[in-house]
Amino acid sequence: MKILHTSDWHVGRTFHGVDLLEDQRAVLDAIAAVVTELSIDVVLIAGDVYDRAVPSADAVQLCNAALEKIRAAGAIIIATPGNHDSATRLGAGAAFTGAGGLHLRTCVADIDAPVVLSDEHGEVAFYGVPxxxxxxxxxELGAPAARSHQEVLSAAMDNVRKHVLDSGDRRSIVLAHAFVVGGVASESERPITVGGVETVAASVFDGVDYVALGHLHTPQVVSERVRYSGSPLPYSFGERDHRKSVWVIDLGADGIESIDQVHLPLIRGLSEVTDTLEGLLTSPRYAEYEQHYVSAVLTDEVRPMDAMRKLQERFPHAVHLRWDCPRKLATVSYSDRVRGQSDLDIARRFFEDAWTDPDEEHLRLVEQALAESRQEAAKLRA
Structure with a gap:
């Protein structure tokens, strides 16, 4: 049996306010193409199918189309919710979709009720842990004193292991969404919990043939049989050098025979560039980034006006901009910096820090405004 492990589609996610639906459509089409090319039997989606509990109509439509293409390519699909999905909404209609080859394992009560599939070597049990x-x-897990993810996942896996033992000699796969010790986070994952301990030990998953993990967006190997597939697209500039992929597991009579990493196409590059606005707009060395998502750091002495609009004339997919003033402020409090200075001196410093060196006309107008303000204050006190 050939199994493809993917996760963290986050359908409907935006990137610095930019709609990613077309990028997601392209990469999910690529996953369907892998299913066809490699004759995949089962596709596992380990959580965060959607980016939010209530996805938009367009996101639902895109996701349904992707699932239909994977199913049409010949694979059974098994999916579980993550910390972004709504288990209730994702699992709506699960009793009916299973008959069509889409198994949505979203209920705690179903943790020890696997999807059972067969190949020439016998049965394989797929346990979905939402x-x-x-x-x-x-x-519900029978662990009323549990307070951490380690404790509730341990209780869930105790139920899985008991079912595996009770079911006799058959191969077993677990889908789960968690932050396992040894995994490396990136910038685009949001915290899996508020307060408490969010990490779990890899040993929690002992006793099964393979663990398909979701939550962390970088493909990684926690142990030979415990892996993260990562997200199919980069969702932060910190992931700009990541090569996105899926795992393809070849399951034989005695368990795993091989695991291969299959790279996904890069739909649009991500680049961070640092220069003056003029340099970014004119230098030929930035030509290769013109169709990338771009995060720009400007080093101009004076904050440029209308910089993002100008950048997008050359980089239409520029999404983030920061001005890094070369004249760094001293690391002391504002009150310490201005102590003993006159109002005019403070105004001068404000011009220098926020804009440019003021000329005499600027200072004359500020001094006039300060004098008028003092006069008004004196009238009020009188």
Missing amino acids: YLEPEAVKT
């Missing part, structure tokens, strides 16, 4: 919020699920 994202578990400790306070919400501890009682």
Whole structure:
């Protein structure tokens, strides 16, 4: 049996305010193409299918189209929710979709009720562990004292292992959405919990043949049988050098025979560039980034006016801009910096820090305004 492990599609996510639906459509089409090319039997989606609990109509339409293409390519699909999805909404209609080859494992009660598929070597049990919020699920899992992700996932996996043992000699796969110790986070994951301990030990997942993890967006190997596929697209500039991929697992009679990493196409590059506005607009060395998502750091002495509009004339997908003034402010408090200075001196410093060196006309107008302000204040006191 050939199994493809993916996760963290985050369908409907934006990138610095830019709609990513077309990028997501392209990369999910690429996953469907891998299913066809490699004759994949089962596709696992380990959580965060959508980016939010209530996805937009366009996001739902795109996701449904992607699932239909994967199913049409010949693969059974098994998906679980992550910390971004709504388990209830993702699982709506699960009793019916399973008959069509889309198995949505979204309920705590179904953790020890696997999807069972067969190949020439016998049965394979796929256990879907949805994202578990400790306070919400501890009682249902029979662990009322549990407070951490480690404790509730341990309780969930105890149920899985018991079912594996009770079911006899068959191969077993687990899908889960968690932050496992040894995994490396990137900038685009949002915290999986508020307060408490969010990480879990890899040993929690002992006793099964393979663990398909979701949550961390970088493809990585926690252990030979415990892996993150990562997200199919980069969702932060910190991921601009990541090569996105899926894992393809070849399951034989005695368990895993091989695991291959299959790279996904880069839909649009991400680049960070640092220069003056004029340099970014004219230098030929930035030509290769013109169709990338661009984050620009400007080093002009004076903050340029209308900089983003000008940047987007050359880099139409520029999405982020920061001015890094070469004249760094001293690392002391504002009150210490201005102590003993006159109002005019403070105004001069404000011009220098926020704009440019003031000329005499600027200072004359400021001094006039300060004098008028003092006069008004004196009238009020009188």
